[in-house]
Amino acid sequence: AQTVTQSQPEMSVQEAETVTLSCTYDTSESNYYLFWYKQPPSRQMILVIRQEAYKQQNATENRFSVNFQKAAKSFSLKISDSQLGDTAMYFCAFCVQGAQKLVFGQGTRLTINP
Amino acid sequence: DAGVTQSPTHLIKTRGQQVTLRCSPKSGHDTVSWYQQALGQGPQFIFQYYEEEERQRGNFPDRFSGHQFPNYSSELNVNALLLGDSALYLCASSPLSERTYEQYFGPGTRLTVT
Secondary structure (H helix, E strand, O other), X not given: OOEEXXXXXXXXXXXXXXXXXXXXXXOOOOOEEEEEEEEOOOOOOEEEEEEEOOOOOOOEEOOEEEEEEOOOOEEEEEXXXXXXXHOEEEEEEEEEOXXXXXXXXXXXXXXXXX | OOOOEXXXXXXXXXXXXXXXXXXXXXXXXXXXXXXXXXXXOOOEEEEEEEOOEEEEEOOOOXXXXXXXXXXXXXXXXXXXXXXXXXXXXXEEXXXXXXXXXXXXXXXXXEEEEO
């Protein structure tokens, strides 16, 4: 069975700072996808960034980037120049190729302070 | 282009009752997945529908059932409600033909069982 672990229940940083959210996962599969989703207080889940396991290059989307360490089964999210609108729950998720079933971590509540 | 929509937004039911939740997928998407998100937790996969059939199922009892219609919309039915069924129920859609494995989430239905 696949599991996803987010070891930081809550984090808080000042606006414009850089913050890194941690995620580890466990799987015996070799082909899979990793995601970071954001769930603001309004609750709609939004995809932040996606990483294919077969790609060695770390994914980047504007201020968001990941550090994907396949051997260590680690997938952290870095948010640069954090903004007040980044305040949300962040979920790390995993999907085996061919399954389209997302396995989520417990989430990290991120607060950006002015 | 409308995204994933869900109805109703909120619902209050009594223990033992039955409930039906509805979801319309994003335009062009043919696969619908349902997730249960308990307060303060990550979403848990319930099941997935494609071509009007249940394609995958998570670890949920038979009290949870679903349906997909020819227009790809979907319903989630829960019978014999328990207090523990109180949660945010999320619907997500995706195009099976694409290999990105991204899922687009609706705003959810908040179910309270008293």
